[in-house]
Amino acid sequence: MTTARENIVILTGAGISAESGIATFRDKDGVWSKFKLEDYATPEAFERDPVKVQTFYNERRAGMKDKQPKAAHEALARLEKEHSGEVLLVTQNIDDLHDRAGSENLVHMHGELLKAWCTHCDNRSAWLYNIEADSVCASCGQKGSLRPDVVWFGEMPYQMDRIFDALDRADIFISIGTSGAVYPAAGFVDAANQAGAATMELNLEPSDGSYLFDEVAHGPATEIVPNWVEGFLTES
């Protein structure tokens, strides 16, 4: 009996962008070791102190300018182009490194740092610079209604129906560079296992949920992701 390899769902997290110089969240020098998440990544924090939260995101947006996609991002874009079946790439990352590497069937489930969301007219638009208290929405002209288009704790991640539909049909599910500490993404491996998919973790080290995967490979994303993609495409 041959194992189905048609439909692939890939989940990525901060670890895939770590070698591009973007900090992860929960590693020793991660974002949450320097900033208390309750003060920056909740709607309540934004309501309490919008300037503090906008400054945090403005600095991270400015810091992304010189960051480049690496071999792992490029390998996933190659997989999408060369695999005859479906590849859905779901990223928790708010950077644009998968986009710039060329991935197209891509969901930014936690939003995008380079977009602003107008809470007045609900428009989302590309935003490369600082969001200030007097920034004006390009769509409705409202002043002071823009926030980063990112998903904070307690908010619903984007395109969940599309993701769970793909997980229901998945033959292969791969989790790359994520600690698996944040739901609903942390539950995708259970959904994939229930759908009968082969599941694999590619991470620097075993995550707390490593035991949930059929296979694991550990090491830097720039090595283990291109290796896996090369092997998969060669066997196809």
Ligand code: BJW
């Ligand atoms: C490398 C590497 C290298 C390093 N190579 N690997 C109690 C129980 C269960 C759930 C909850 C609960 N209380 C509240 C909740 C829900 C909550 C939640 O999960 N909280 C947990 C903390 C418990 N979740 C939510 O609120 C979410 N919304 C929600 O649940 O809505 C309701 C809903 C219900 C049902 C269905 C659907 C929805 C929203 C979560 C929003 C998360 N937002 C953030 C911030 C985004 C904006 C920003 O960037 O500021 O998203 S938090 C942060 O964590 C960010 C990340 O996307 C996310 C995940 O982090 P990630 O990517 O895993 O990074 P790390 O640092 O944790 O891990 C990096 C990994 O890489 C490590 O393993 C390293 O080893 C590895 N690595 N270098 C390969 N070179």
